[in-house]
Amino acid sequence: GAVVSQHPSRVICKSGTSVKIECRSLDFQATTMFWYRQFPKQSLMLMATSNEGSKATYEQGVEKDKFLINHASLTLSTLTVTSAHPEDSSFYICSARSTSGGARGDTQYFGPGTRLTVL
Amino acid sequence: AQSVAQPEDQVNVAEGNPLTVKCTYSVSGNPYLFWYVQYPNRGLQFLLKYITGDNLVKGSYGFEAEFNKSQTSCHLKKPSALVSDSALYFCARGSARQLTFGSGTQLTVLP
Secondary structure, three states: OOOEEEEOOEEEEOOOOOEEEEEEEOOOOOOEEEEEEEOOOOOEEEEEEEEOOOOOEEOOOOOOOOEEEEEEEOOEEEEEEOOOOHHHOEEEEEEEEOOOOOOHHHOEEEOOOEEEEEO | OOOEEOOOOEEEEEOOOOEEEOOEEOOOOOOOEEEEEEOOOOOEEEEEEEOOOOOEEEOHHHOEEEEEOOOOEEEEEEOOOOHHHOEEEEEEEEOOOOEEEOOOEEEEEEO
């Protein structure tokens, strides 16, 4: 249980194009999903918190117009990197918090990550 | 601010030996502490969480965490390491609403 998927797992794009990454909770509903960025051999950096049906909350220093987040349903959140540049190349990881009570509701479950390379 | 620290960037242990990956936390309220493992080019897998109660918490894949309030620590342990346990381990503090991660510890289990 508590499976989170991400698609695509890897993407290579040209500079200036936009890329959409999907995050899905497969066996539970998630009112809250999170997007992280991870640089090589570093910890996870929280980019934004998205709540179903409302605007995402971005961390300081994260450009909301560049990293568009949509959380249209209880099982799907998307991150769109607009006008991507080489410095946006990174490993992007999403996580989801269950709406159910008990143990599962108190934990973030992570997707497998998306490796973005911008040429 | 609430934080966690992982004092060791790298831990090496021989297969079959016990392993410990250290984590300490800042003293601020009751800590909710989590351990996650990350394999190369993969997301984080949940191992265990400590909320309150017993000082020894059992998790997935034979891992357990020993919570010590006086030392403000929550070290990850396993009695007998496997080569397949080689990965990057993160402790985190907070709740499901917001997690603060440590810097990570690369565990290498040598055959």
